[in-house]
Amino acid sequence: MYAFEMERPETLADAVAALKDEEAQALGGGQTLIPTMKQRLAQPGRLISLAGIAEMKGIDSDDDGRLCIGGGTTHGAIAAQSDYPALAALASRIGDPAVRNRGTIGGSVANNDPSACYPAACLASNATIVTNAREIAADDFFLGMFTTALEEGEIVTEVRFPVPEAANYQKFAQPASRFPLVGVFVAKFSDGVRVAVTGASEGGVFRWSEAETALSDNFSAAALDDLNVSADGMISDLHGSGAYRAHLIKVMTGRAVTAAG
Amino acid sequence: MPKDHGIGASPKRREDIRFLTGDGRYTDDINLAGQAYVHFLRSDVAHGRIRSIDMAAAAGMPGVVRIFTGEDFADIGGLPCGWCVTDRHGNPMQEPKHPVLAHGKVRHVGDPICAVVAETLSQARDAAEAIVVDIEELPAVIDMKKAVQDGAIKVHDDLASNLCYDWGFIEDNKAAVDEAFKAAHHVTTLELVNNRLIANPMEPRVAVGQWEKGTGDYTLYTTSQNPHVIRLLMGAFVLGIPEHKLRVVSPDVGGGFGTKIFHYAEEAFCTFAAKACRRPVKWTSSRSEAFMSDAHGRDHVSKIELAMDAEGMFTALRTDTYANMGAYLSTFAPSVPTWLHGILMAGNYKTPLIYVNVKAVFTNTVPVDAYRGAGRPEATYQLERVIDKAARETGRDPIALRRQNFITEFPYATPVAVEYDTGDYHATMDKLIEIADLAGFDARLAESKTRGKLRGLGVNCYIEACGIAPSNLVGQLGARAGLYESATVRVNATGGLVVMTGSHSHGQGHETAFPQVVADMIGIPEDMIEIVHGDTANAPMGMGTYGSRSLAVGGSAMVRATEKIIAKAKKIAAHIMEASDQDIELKDGKFTVAGTDKSLAWGDVTLAAYVPHNYPLKDLEPGLEETAFYDPNNFTYPSGAYCCEVEVDPDTGKVTIERFAAADDFGNIINPMIVDGQVHGGIAQGIGQALLEACAYDENGQLISASYMDYAMPRADDMPMFTVDHSCQTPCTHNPLGVKGCGEAGAIGSPPAVVNAVCDALQRAGKNVTHIDMPLSPARVWAAMNDATANEGAAQPAARSSGSAEGRSLGGQA
Numbered sequence A: 001m002y003a004f005e006m007e008r009p010e011t012l013a014d015a016v017a018a019l020k021d022e023e024a025q026a027l028g029g030g031q032t033l034i035p036t037m038k039q040r041l042a043q044p045g046r047l048i049s050l051a052g053i054a055e056m057k058g059i060d061s062d063d064d065g066r067l068c069i070g071g072g073t074t075h076g077a078i079a080a081q082s083d084y085p086a087l088a089a090l091a092s093r094i095g096d097p098a099v100r101n102r103g104t105i106g107g108s109v110a111n112n113d114p115s116a117c118y119p120a121a122c123l124a125s126n127a128t129i130v131t132n133a134r135e136i137a138a139d140d141f142f143l144g145m146f147t148t149a150l151e152e153g154e155i156v157t158e159v160r161f162p163v164p165e166a167a168n169y170q171k172f173a174q175p176a177s178r179f180p181l182v183g184v185f186v187a188k189f190s191d192g193v194r195v196a197v198t199g200a201s202e203g204g205v206f207r208w209s210e211a212e213t214a215l216s217d218n219f220s221a222a223a224l225d226d227l228n229v230s231a232d233g234m235i236s237d238l239h240g241s242g243a244y245r246a247h248l249i250k251v252m253t254g255r256a257v258t259a260a261g
Numbered sequence B: 001m002p003k004d005h006g007i008g009a010s011p012k013r014r015e016d017i018r019f020l021t022g023d024g025r026y027t028d029d030i031n032l033a034g035q036a037y038v039h040f041l042r043s044d045v046a047h048g049r050i051r052s053i054d055m056a057a058a059a060g061m062p063g064v065v066r067i068f069t070g071e072d073f074a075d076i077g078g079l080p081c082g083w084c085v086t087d088r089h090g091n092p093m094q095e096p097k098h099p100v101l102a103h104g105k106v107r108h109v110g111d112p113i114c115a116v117v118a119e120t121l122s123q124a125r126d127a128a129e130a131i132v133v134d135i136e137e138l139p140a141v142i143d144m145k146k147a148v149q150d151g152a153i154k155v156h157d158d159l160a161s162n163l164c165y166d167w168g169f170i171e172d173n174k175a176a177v178d179e180a181f182k183a184a185h186h187v188t189t190l191e192l193v194n195n196r197l198i199a200n201p202m203e204p205r206v207a208v209g210q211w212e213k214g215t216g217d218y219t220l221y222t223t224s225q226n227p228h229v230i231r232l233l234m235g236a237f238v239l240g241i242p243e244h245k246l247r248v249v250s251p252d253v254g255g256g257f258g259t260k261i262f263h264y265a266e267e268a269f270c271t272f273a274a275k276a277c278r279r280p281v282k283w284t285s286s287r288s289e290a291f292m293s294d295a296h297g298r299d300h301v302s303k304i305e306l307a308m309d310a311e312g313m314f315t316a317l318r319t320d321t322y323a324n325m326g327a328y329l330s331t332f333a334p335s336v337p338t339w340l341h342g343i344l345m346a347g348n349y350k351t352p353l354i355y356v357n358v359k360a361v362f363t364n365t366v367p368v369d370a371y372r373g374a375g376r377p378e379a380t381y382q383l384e385r386v387i388d389k390a391a392r393e394t395g396r397d398p399i400a401l402r403r404q405n406f407i408t409e410f411p412y413a414t415p416v417a418v419e420y421d422t423g424d425y426h427a428t429m430d431k432l433i434e435i436a437d438l439a440g441f442d443a444r445l446a447e448s449k450t451r452g453k454l455r456g457l458g459v460n461c462y463i464e465a466c467g468i469a470p471s472n473l474v475g476q477l478g479a480r481a482g483l484y485e486s487a488t489v490r491v492n493a494t495g496g497l498v499v500m501t502g503s504h505s506h507g508q509g510h511e512t513a514f515p516q517v518v519a520d521m522i523g524i525p526e527d528m529i530e531i532v533h534g535d536t537a538n539a540p541m542g543m544g545t546y547g548s549r550s551l552a553v554g555g556s557a558m559v560r561a562t563e564k565i566i567a568k569a570k571k572i573a574a575h576i577m578e579a580s581d582q583d584i585e586l587k588d589g590k591f592t593v594a595g596t597d598k599s600l601a602w603g604d605v606t607l608a609a610y611v612p613h614n615y616p617l618k619d620l621e622p623g624l625e626e627t628a629f630y631d632p633n634n635f636t637y638p639s640g641a642y643c644c645e646v647e648v649d650p651d652t653g654k655v656t657i658e659r660f661a662a663a664d665d666f667g668n669i670i671n672p673m674i675v676d677g678q679v680h681g682g683i684a685q686g687i688g689q690a691l692l693e694a695c696a697y698d699e700n701g702q703l704i705s706a707s708y709m710d711y712a713m714p715r716a717d718d719m720p721m722f723t724v725d726h727s728c729q730t731p732c733t734h735n736p737l738g739v740k741g742c743g744e745a746g747a748i749g750s751p752p753a754v755v756n757a758v759c760d761a762l763q764r765a766g767k768n769v770t771h772i773d774m775p776l777s778p779a780r781v782w783a784a785m786n787d788a789t790a791n792e793g794a795a796q797p798a799a800r801s802s803g804s805a806e807g808r809s810l811g812g813q814a
């Protein structure tokens, strides 16, 4: 770790102002950023902690029945809510208790790790990512591995989740990190089914549209029988080939559909 | 009724209170006045020639005390190797130099190039980043089989080749073995890889060097399993410090698993730099450094062939192994694939003819040395896998095939140079069948099927040779050290006593188990006995802890010293009670004169030893302190039978261990709870190797499993509840306690059980998969299931390209 300054603003406005500094970077729960800094792979001169900003924390519902989760809300808090059980289950399987008690949903979506869990939930739920400046549909937010639509210094203040009729997240854990080797989030809404896949693609989280079409007609694992995912563009590494990941997408999608019921 | 104290009781481990409440004193807890910190700048390429090192900018950075390079060590000895193997042709192995800091060349990712000593650790790191090292990168030597081909790039330019040795065991039997194969009714062949592992003790390595200007004395605090060995190796061979001027202290050590046996460059550096800088110098390994500087384990690529007659009797066994040494010879590296591996190849079986060939090879990887089991897991894995395959090929029951070949008469001289003293392999197999409930397997199989899971059953035996070792024997085999152990028993005036032992404890529970023995011998409470170890300033010269030797060898030394104490105490008691010492009995802490009602308490006698008023001063020195050195007559030979039941998810290839049972024969048992724990830990590591752990390098010699993000350690939820039993006991015949070692058995016996079980599950499901190389990750199992024609190591990337195992166990995609 290199030396750095640290600020703890108490309002969003102060945080936004503090982040105007070229050297400044937002600190959420630090569960990704701090290890990176310890390895000296990141060296922000100034960290702006979002942990003291009350207006960025908590879980609420809006008039459209969407579940609105503050960007500074921890995985632990999300795991404890019962309005969106599939999302709670997802959060409850991130890391360990220490990670869940510090890590935040805002940090996770802003980071957009190709193996992160929330991006799949956001994309499958057709969530809206709210920042200090604007609202961005999940479809327009995740732009590829570690890349999002966020501008420099923009803060994720809230994520709004439409709550599906039925949903389930299947995480097939990479044996070492226990991040998803493949994670599939299936969400069934009255107007159709959305399927989002994380962990698998070199392009980061994506929607499996063929499956969405098939499942919108027939919400059962059997509807996937004739579909296959191509191994092109899938991540190949120590833990699994592209072909294996492509295969797992289908298996995990089927299991998510069955579990969602 | 279980005993509540002494031998056979299970008192809770007294040391755990301080470990679990944060009151342990580990090397990193030691901070000396004025200490500086060192950061090692390590090579990020696997192989290269150092063209230049520019330290100008770094030297002027804040807090920098001094920067060292290989030049500073040019006149100093390299790190020595403690074992010289003689090859098939009678020549000594090739032994490269191992400089403290790289000199001329870097030979693996992590090889230290510069050492920056600074006031703080961050200043040392900052300065290290300002050093510019110009390296001409050379092609990395990674594949062992390619490494020994003519014209291969050499890891060490001054050696003839990358072949450390080509060892044949027993060379004189080779022709007879080959003949037996020609005459065989059936031959089963298996090519397999014993995957490279990283030990990962919870506490990373630490070293603090100190030099006293006033006396010229050095002290090294280090995370070692054997401080005396470090004192000897580092003092005599590296730095030229006589032992009386060098103290080595290894306080609480948070796990070793073998990787803390060896003498490492960082220890020598801190000791050297303490004098050079005139202040203590401390190094604490980061976890990332541990991955690329702690000696790795295993990494064998083997072919094993088993010859049988028409009745299924084993007639001959032949193996051919490439063993990775890494870039340099770590302290005991040459012994692991040879003596600790070859002598195990008979296993539990009467196979009359055996020939083992091992080629040890230098590569541009971290040095490889002993890791829990050290050579014996590699031997057991080959043998117990090939027997399973042979049973399948010849349509025999794998348990029956083993039983018909069991050694049943003891002592038994194997064709691989060792003599087993005791054992009863049918007894442990019978016990296993009972505790594993093999009778219920079919019902469990059917139940798994209803859930769409493939269930499999794997059974194997193991024998191991531990409690190492007779010094004269290992001397003939090339050891450059003796392998005795020592103990000093110091009785205090008030009756309590301290045992100073060379057996280092770093998780084994010596502080609890050793007192149980002494307490039983004298008949006093265990809390009157303190175990002291880990400091060359107070323990007698001892060889340390590894090879499951602490109780069998160190405990025997302690028994011998205590016997001397008791003999002397009896003389004192005889004098006071005016009797002959022949008539004195010691029981329950009381001396009595046989046939009388005269008695004296233990404390009365110990007090008399130090306040010798009524004392036979003419015949007996005052005081009560005795030392014994114990050199074993033979190895001890624990054995057992293990059983694993798995479920395989046919859609994902994921393996879960549903049941695991171990029936071990460890001879007599001192503390059954500690033995259970040792077996549990060993099995967990074996399951880790079988299912999870893979130390992987890519073609360029980059370590791609360089953190816990990619190196999968076993976790609690990867484990089933273990059923372990050690009621089958054939006591060791040659040590005073009748004990065998239990520390490594679990790691030796468990990997083949897991792999046998997975292969069984797949075969029961109609998949023609006869072998999958470890770790049996979901990806590998799935690939094997879906590519069942290329079944020899189908999931092994190396195997797929050439049709036979390539010379590396390392890496690449699954």
Ligand SMILES: Cc1cc2nc3c(=O)[nH]c(=O)nc-3n(C[C@H](O)[C@H](O)[C@H](O)COP(=O)(O)OP(=O)(O)OC[C@H]3O[C@@H](n4cnc5c(N)ncnc54)[C@H](O)[C@@H]3O)c2cc1C
Pocket (backbone or CB within 6 Å): A025, A026, A027, A028, A029, A030, A031, A032, A033, A034, A050, A071, A072, A093, A094, A095, A096, A099, A102, A103, A104, A105, A106, A107, A108, A110, A111, A113, A115, A116, A117, A118, A154, A155, A156, A157, A177, A178, A179, A180
């Ligand atoms: C052991 C371990 C296991 C894990 N397992 C999983 C897993 O299985 N699945 C999974 O999805 N994740 C996993 N994680 C990652 C974890 O979820 C992190 O908490 C998360 O990715 C980052 O959130 P954070 O709040 O900690 O962000 P930080 O680490 O503080 O920040 C990450 C990045 O986001 C930026 N940032 C933070 N907050 C905001 C914000 N509100 N607006 C804009 N930018 C912001 C930071 O500047 C930084 O660039 C694991 C982490 C660990 C340590």
